[in-house]
Structure formats: structure tokens, C-alpha cells
Amino acid sequence: MAAAVAEAHRVLTGGGVLLALHPTDDRPTLEVWHARDGSGAVDEADAETARRAPLGPLNPDPEARRDFMAATEALAAAVDDAEADAPFDPAAVRAFDYFDFFDSLDDLTDYLDDNAEFARADDALLEAAALALDRAPGPARLVIVQRMVVAALQKS
Amino acid sequence: MTSAARSELQTLRGLIDFARLRVLEIGAGDGRLTWPFAGKARRWVALDPDADELRQAVRDRRDARPRVRERVQLTLGDARRLPFPDGAFDLAFFTYSLC
Numbered sequence: 692m693a694a695a696v697a698e699a700h701r702v703l704t705g706g707g708v709l710l711a712l713h714p715t716d717d718r719p720t721l722e723v724w725h726a727r728d729g730s731g732a733v734d735e736a737d738a739e740t741a742r743r744a745p746l747g748p749l750n751p752d753p754e755a756r757r758d759f760m761a762a763t764e765a766l767a768a769a770v771d772d773a774e775a776d777a778p779f780d781p782a783a784v785r786a787f788d789y790f791d792f793f794d795s796l797d798d799l800t801d802y803l804d805d806n807a808e809f810a811r812a813d814d815a816l817l818e819a820a821a822l823a824l825d826r827a828p829g830p831a832r833l834v835i836v837q838r839m840v841v842a843a844l845q846k847s
Numbered sequence: 848m849t850s851a852a853r854s855e856l857q858t859l860r861g862l863i864d865f866a867r868l869r870v871l872e873i874g875a876g877d878g879r880l881t882w883p884f885a886g887k888a889r890r891w892v893a894l895d896p897d898a899d900e901l902r903q904a905v906r907d908r909r910d911a912r913p914r915v916r917e918r919v920q921l922t923l924g925d926a927r928r929l930p931f932p933d934g935a936f937d938l939a940f941f942t943y944s945l946c
Binding site for chain 2: 692694695696698699701702703704705707708709710711712713714735736738762765766783785787788789790839841843
């Protein structure tokens with residue numbers, strides 16, 4: 692990672708900006724969403740208005756989680772005058788939630804099978820998800836919520 | 848064409864104005880974050896080490912608007928050995944690729 696940051700520093704013009712977008716090391720969580728009036732399928736535009744029920748955390752892959760932490764550390768090192776060979780100044784940081792939507796438990800488990808390097812769900816969580824879908828008063832969707840961060844650094 | 852998430856687009860638009868910048872996107876993958884922003888940039892190089900991902904980006908490029916297509920250069924490459932001269936870009940954008 693340090694090599695990639697140093698290369699970015701090299702190809703940037705003076706005062707250029709390094710922008711890095713990646714997940715935080717927070718555990719992703721599973722929620723079930725449905726419209727408050729019980730009608731229509733919800734999507735990301737309904738994040739503020741949908742009825743959202745947290746079901747519990749997923750189990751992130753330890754290696755992926757270490758990578759996320761290492762990315763944050765690499766950016767911190769790049770703005771540390773004592774440590775950085777290719778220094779940057781901190782400019783801005785924003786965090787946000789990234790949502791992945793699933794219409795059924797099968798869709799969710801297929802996704803987790805295909806992306807085992809991202810996260811896994813234990814049986815209790817999957818049972819809770821199935822129950823939540825069954826009990827929803829209208830169309831409902833399962834949602835993985837992952838906290839993300841985007842950091843901007845300026846070439847010193 | 849895969850699409851970026853609304854929260855992701857809103858956050859990036861609130862943080863950076865890509866207008867007239869020379870942008871190097873590192874880890875561009877299939878171009879999911881390339882197509883929404885490249886039209887504003889002066890030049891946009893989308894770099895990825897995965898040839899399969901870039902092939903998908905080439906396919907998706909056909910659906911992009913002409914002014915976006917003409918600004919985007921898709922390049923196979925490694926973030927640790929960037930095939931560009933010093934000072935070639937105004938913005939280096941790591942998209943899920945620093946981890």
C-alpha cells in the first residue's frame with residue numbers, strides 16, 4: 692500500500708489530490724427494510740423513510756478487515772511528516788453507508804457465497820432474516836449496510 | 848452496466864469537483880465509478896490490474912455518452928508501478944483499491 696501511495700504522489704502534480712474510497716473496519720450489518728405504509732418495494736432512496744429493523748452484524752473476513760485497517764493506516768502514514776517519504780496534507784474525510792439490497796434470503800445467501808472474502812452470516816442471523824421477511828407487513832428487502840469512508844489528501 | 852450507489856455518488860460529488868481535472872482512477876474495475884464522473888473531467892485514465900474487469904469496462908463503454916467515451920482511457924496496470932510520467936495528473940482516485 693505504501694508503494695501505491697508513493698506512486699500516486701509521483702504522478703500527481705504539485706497540490707494534486709489523492710482520493711481514497713474504501714470500507715471502514717466496522718462490521719457490516721444486516722437489516723430488513725419495508726415501506727412504512729406497507730406498499731411498494733423500498734430502495735436506497737427510501738433510506739430515511741423506510742421502516743428499518745436491524746437483524747445483527749455479519750462476520751467480515753478477517754483478512755479483508757485487516758486490509759481495510761491497513762488502508763486507513765497507509766493514509767495516516769502519508770500525512771505523518773516524520774514517516775512519509777512522499778508526504779500529503781489531510782484535506783477532507785467523509786463517511787457514509789453503502790447499501791446492498793436483496794429481495795429474498797436466497798439472493799442474500801447466493802451473494803454471500805460468491806463474496807465470502809467480504810462477509811459471512813451465521814445460521815442464527817439467517818433464521819432471523821427469514822423470520823423478518825415472513826413477518827413484514829408488505830414487500831420487504833434484506834439490506835447489508837457497510838460503513839464507507841472517502842478521504843482526500845493533498846500533495847504537499 | 849453496473850451502477851454506483853446513490854450514497855456513494857452523493858458523497859463524492861460533495862467532496863470533489865472533477866471538472867477539468869486530469870484524473871487517474873486506480874482500481875477502476877468495470878468502470879462503475881468511471882462513467883458517472885468522467886464526462887466532467889479533462890482526461891480520465893481508468894486503470895485496473897484485472898483484464899477481465901477491463902473487458903467488462905470496454906463493453907460498458909459502448910453505453911456511455913460520446914463525451915464520456917472520448918475522455919476515458921482504459922489501461923491495464925499495477926498501482927505500485929504506474930506507467931505514467933511524474934506530475935501527469937491532478938487527482939489520483941483509489942476506488943476500493945488501496946485495501
